[in-house]
Amino acid sequence: MSITSLPATATPVSLAAALNQALADSLAEDERVVVLGEDVGTLGGVFRITDGLAARFGEERVWDTPLAESGIVGTAIGMAMNGLRPVVEMQFDAFAYPAFEQITSHLAKMRNRTGGRVELPVVVRIPYGGGIGGVEHHCDSSEVYYTHTAGLRVVTCSTPSDGYRLLRQAIASPDPVIFLEPKRRYWSKETATLSLEGPALHQAQVVRPGRDVTVITYGGTVATALEAAALGTEEGYDLEVIDLRSLNPFDDETVTASVRRTGRAVVVHEAAGFCGYGAEVAARLSEQCFHHLAAPVLRVTGFDIPYPPPKLEAHHLPSAERILDAVSRLQWEDEDV
Amino acid sequence: MSITSLPATATPVSLAAALNQALADSLAEDERVVVLGEDVGTLGGVFRITDGLAARFGEERVWDTPLAESGIVGTAIGMAMNGLRPVVEMQFDAFAYPAFEQITSHLAKMRNRTGGRVELPVVVRIPYGGGIGGVEHHCDSSEVYYTHTAGLRVVTCSTPSDGYRLLRQAIASPDPVIFLEPKRRYWSKETATLSLEGPALHQAQVVRPGRDVTVITYGGTVATALEAAALGTEEGYDLEVIDLRSLNPFDDETVTASVRRTGRAVVVHEAAGFCGYGAEVAARLSEQCFHHLAAPVLRVTGFDIPYPPPKLEAHHLPSAERILDAVSRLQWEDEDV
Amino acid sequence: MTSTQESPHDITAPPHPLLPTPAPVQLIDPAGAAVGPAPDRETLLRLYRAMVIGRRFDTQITALTRQGRLAVYPSSRGQEACQIGAALALRAQDWLFPTYRDSVAVLTRGVDPLQVLVSFRGDWHCGYDPYEHRVAPQCTPLATNTLHAVGLAHAARLRREDTVALVLLGDGATSEGDTHEALNFAAVWKAPVVFLVQNNGYAISVPLAKQSAAPSLAHKGIGYGIPSHLIDGNDVAAVHTTVSEAVQHAAAGHGPVLIEALTYRVEAHTNADDATRYRQDEEVAFWLERDPLRRLELFLNRDGQEPPTEFAAEAEALAAAVRAGTNADTAPDPAGLFGHVYAEPTAALHQQQADLLDEIARDEEARA
């Protein structure tokens, strides 16, 4: 069963289906777009994000590669040098690591090293993060490895309609994009019309306005933050939730405007806290909003451990309760430390 | 000419010679220690850190591998499983990227995944950073890729005597250690007796006490920070300089004690600022010293660009002047932003 | 031309000492007839016992997985001749480096069945002590274990220990750079390693034709200077004999050996996979006809001999123990998350553990 032809009217659609639609529409509109990776052809990918695409667009547009991630990214670089716009899939987060040299030393740097003469419009799709009962090496949140690497755009998505838009924008971008898909949200549905209209690729979005605290997050934990916001009203906290969407570049404008207003901020992500993405958010908020902050920016993150096995992952993942715990520690009574 | 036998009395010694001595002494004291990598045997390494070791200890203790970094780290993991303590050399920072999967998915995780039954006392030596007129891919500061990876210890050195001690401690450590050697300090000399006595592997050190501002740094920029401190006295600033030494784990005790005292902090490193190591330092200082901070923690780092070519690197690298600029921006007159 | 020069292409002779024979080595054919020198009956019965038990173990886990008692299971079904023929070719001092697919090999090496299941149940990443039976943790990042095997074997050699490392990998894994580096390091170092590629025709959904254009995967060996063999992987006699000889070769200091065994994965890639999307029922039926366990049974039955029946009872007992052992739902201790990240937990990890335990205590209080 193919999920590539959705009606244009609002209808319940999963993130997986929305991403599939984004690929289909990009393939249909731009003949330079090709899709490659392990099992993306006949099988439609282990998460079925490429379902039906090989049948519809043919094996010259969508195909299975040999099993080698450096090979996938390395050849995509060569294809992009020659006019194509490859969208490659890494099967799981930790299986992108063999491609790290190609990503870091070439994909990120080619435009720069050639003074802008060679651009590499490659999208590297990476299903990332945990929460699906996956065994070791299947649940890493590897965003910082990429956000720290100048030359890469890094994007996450959190909802079907935004996932559709972001992936289409990523494919249209002249820059290489690491596109992180929170696998535990693949099956979450939203009633939406998929369209390109909306915020640009680099913009963060306030997904829930609030007065008291700004909760900054992205990808898989946006839903968790919204849950916290809903629970928070019962405890008397009015949380503003920002979905960063673009992790690099960072949308300072949207985020600092919010934090200057609320005076308090919590950053949430699944990845380990130490040198995690939240460190950057906290550091730049302290720099840019120092005198507006009533409390330090707190981080709610995974522990500083390898991703745990399925039966323990619930302890590791940020929960709505843990977010509210952090909110309650934001020095509401101005205690000194 | 071998540089492996230094007298025990204080004498001018370069960082390169001190590291060579540390390897020699570890090889001599513990027969489980082996040294391998590209060109580490006959040539003594492109920086001569392993000079004379193959001749002295034989090709079964110190040897040239085929040219493949994943192979080097991957086989070192197997050797460590079988009772050896391999010290491997990555020729330059960017050439460690092919080993990223072995480092991240195995070296860092083996102890954890086996519930402590298999430990991997492997040291991965990486000459890192710029300032030597090196061409592209030879000057990356890749510390965050490792510090964000739970299970790895990450260590930097800044002086010959400390380099000696840290490398010996790293080799003796039961944990895998990423040992970052600031290549532009290889030839800096210090009059010192090389000895094991001194701070432990995980401890930061105040290398210059001061009252006004804490400058937190490591590796290649420790000397720069000390230069800034010297210059700063002329401008009326008394800077305290901390050499972190261990980047993971982080020595909160030493650092927060200093910052609570000075109330102001600047973090300095060569790596790009965005999601750089300084973000973690700034974030945790804001968390732990919020009410002690008279100004936001500022970061003096490389730009968010691929490492530049030799003729432009001086612009990129943090200078004493740039550190003092940051110091002067630490809201000495309590301006609001 | 004389008639000797016109003799048909000899499929038993490799065209170069390092190349495999053009046709896979087979000692027992699919009909159970001997076509080469099979191992002695005692050895065959050892193999047979392990295959009866291994098959039952595998089908039992598959059944439990269908009931939702495991997080995931990549079945060994159809590949028992490879995994068992190889595992039983190892000596006590040798090491096995298995993948996620090789649970039956791990079991055969002596690891407790419930310990094998720990990782697939989601309790912890590796449920057994690798040193106890000299079995590395089952490896998921493809081909990475090949390098570990080379390093371990080389260390043994440096330490003058008589240890061979056997590493298992799939056809798909041969495409990864690590396989190349491992073959090369092993050859240059003359490390005592046996590489056994279980070519089951697929890497998840990707068929061999999209994975390699080589005459065979065993043809890779010559590019490293490694002697290579192509064998029938559903013929346990061929696997056992070839791997045993390779272990001897490696142990004698002659360096690594590469073996490609042709076999088939009867189940889907894992329970999460839908194999009907990429392969035909007829193909599966074809391979079920070549079932390795039945082939050995036919051979043991030849001339009206009776194969022993006591192994079936042993296998049933093991299956019952597996069922019983997986009956209760286990909940690993959350404190275990922090204890083995480093030799000593860091101050930060101590704090994180305290916070978590505190949180759990508060939750429980709230619920009480």
Place this chain on the structure above:
Amino acid sequence: MTSTQESPHDITAPPHPLLPTPAPVQLIDPAGAAVGPAPDRETLLRLYRAMVIGRRFDTQITALTRQGRLAVYPSSRGQEACQIGAALALRAQDWLFPTYRDSVAVLTRGVDPLQVLVSFRGDWHCGYDPYEHRVAPQCTPLATNTLHAVGLAHAARLRREDTVALVLLGDGATSEGDTHEALNFAAVWKAPVVFLVQNNGYAISVPLAKQSAAPSLAHKGIGYGIPSHLIDGNDVAAVHTTVSEAVQHAAAGHGPVLIEALTYRVEAHTNADDATRYRQDEEVAFWLERDPLRRLELFLNRDGQEPPTEFAAEAEALAAAVRAGTNADTAPDPAGLFGHVYAEPTAALHQQQADLLDEIARDEEARA
């Protein structure tokens, strides 16, 4: 046995169609005598001209490097037959993927000599427009360029363009996983790629024996299903003919070709290297005797024919231009640091650029 069966091992016939001949292919021997069908005189003169110029270019840069006018230079000296024989086998529509070592190949392909030097002078990472002459940036991370070549060639095929990619790599680089993945992808995709390994005997200080235990590096081809050739890399006729045929083979849709050319690096690895630490003078002398340029000269001189002399003047003019062009010290614009990280500089990069320019202005003011 009949005497025909006892005939000596035929070094011209490979034992398998995908394997190289046991002895390297040679068309002109070290004494300058024809031992196979050499290219026509016009082609040889084109090659000769490029070799005279390439040699002069290389020695000029080495001299300038000694004077400290370059940051680093990995010399092509001794490898001109490989680099030029190969580069001139390409058609205008083909692409070259060179390494740091291959400046002479880049020059031969038409790139402006001063633009070649930009990176070695430390001015910028790549000094030429890769699209102008279809030459990828000289690549430093070893073997990574092999994959780029495969991708570019495959894209050309998908777009029905008649383009072949020639990728250069060293003996050391064959050990990297990327080389393996590139050979495999190219073979499976039937991508029009020619892999030319310049086996100069060393990877910096590491000799081939520590790099590979294979009969030859060309023996790797069969493991991917790629036809492979072992050739004398100091015989420009052999290189040119073999690479030309490989380009035709690839262009005709028959897929990739692997060529190993045996050659020698006469200078140290780079100016920063001290080759006396790991090799003997006699070895260098042996190879100087087999100098590729002299060999071609001897061949052109045979039967008392005079080789043309006008190329030397051309080469001198180029050397003078290189000296003149590197005379002045250049200072690249610091604003260039920020302009090409992304298609559009981010807000943060705009800010960083402004800060830097401000800092520079303040510095200049202070100094004034």
